[in-house]
Amino acid sequence: MSGGNYKSVFDIIGPVMVGPSSSHTAGAVAIGQAAHKIFGEKLKKVTIDYYESFAKTHQGHGTDYAIIAGVLGMETDDLRVPRAVEIAQKQGIEVIFNEHEGTSPINHPNTAIITLENDTKKIKVSGCSIGGGTIEIRDLEVEGCHFTPLGPLPIMLCWTGGNDPVDIKAHLSHDNIQIRKESALSQAGGRYIHELDLDRMPHPKVLDQIKAVSSGLICL
Template sequence: MKFNSVFDIIGPVMIGPSSSHTAGAARIGKAARNLLGREPKWATIYLYESFAKTYKGHGTDFALIGGLLGFETDDSRMSKSLELAKANGMTYEFVEDTAATSHPNTVRLVIGDDQDQVELVGISIGGGKVEITELNGFELRLSGNHPALLITHNDRFGAIASVTSVLAKHEVNIGHMEVNRKDVGQEALMVIEVDQNVDDSILKELEASEYIGHISKIVS
């Protein structure tokens, strides 16, 4: 039998009003920022179903932007994030999308700057917990609650081993891993949840492999 901790029951420490619409949204926003690797200059945010209907009243709008600014769920600046983003030069747009989704608390973020762009789909499943279900066209399952590496690579033999061997050498334990590809021999994506944050020196070693493209990390 699986027992919930007290933190699962009462939810996270947060700026309210809602653990699913506020804390969860903030974590999705921060995950998108982490995957870009910096604060975005612009963001287009597509809200679906419950998120689209209640995002202003439940604080989903300022929570998503707060996450993009790098705020934690309990940051006292969270409720002022819309104004702070504009002051930082970030432009943003919220779009109420009518498309059907598998979960009512679904958001698609398209963020970027002059260098790069990230497109991410996330859902807030309750109690401040989230799942990332799509990244740049790849389907995936990422909780956002553990440190993780997202690695694009060539779909060929040896690519996965080149990554896992480096992690094993540095005693980085893998908690969950999945691989998705667009087609045989085309671009692929490794999603690796690990037990501890991965040092940048290890990332540089991973990037040195001829099979590896772009590496993003999510820190806990």
């Protein structure tokens, strides 16, 4: 069952969270956090596009504040979660929510697409909340590159100067991490962004080793 989404007992007995819904609140925080980690800069505008169940019930389930809490970098058990939209607006961030009638572009009833931008940077993260606070990221647009990960986390993004990240793969293999899917896209200046779907989170020491051989690393 290496493909199973739920890997830790704390995915099942957990997360500890502010109510009311693990898929619509805790999962929304997690999708927001993924976008937060990838963006990593001062934010000017957040646009959230909801589909299906998320579009119908986001108000009732607190999805709006949850997803913004994640975008601001809060955890699921942060008691400020219910006030996150207000907090973002006070920081001068423009917040927009759109409900869509059609089916989800990433084929899941709990879909949210997050677009984060400032004057120089824009990213788009398409996530779905599959239950109990666990999420998948099925589509990513980062610095002009478009990726379609398998979905389950962990997902690793790293920036290097070559199209085959031999060093990185060696470090992962040494840590017994299986790469379930990988893709590399080129950017201007001979840089590459690598997207790797992993079977589990690498050891912190291994992440440090990967950081040392790449010019950027994000692990979702």
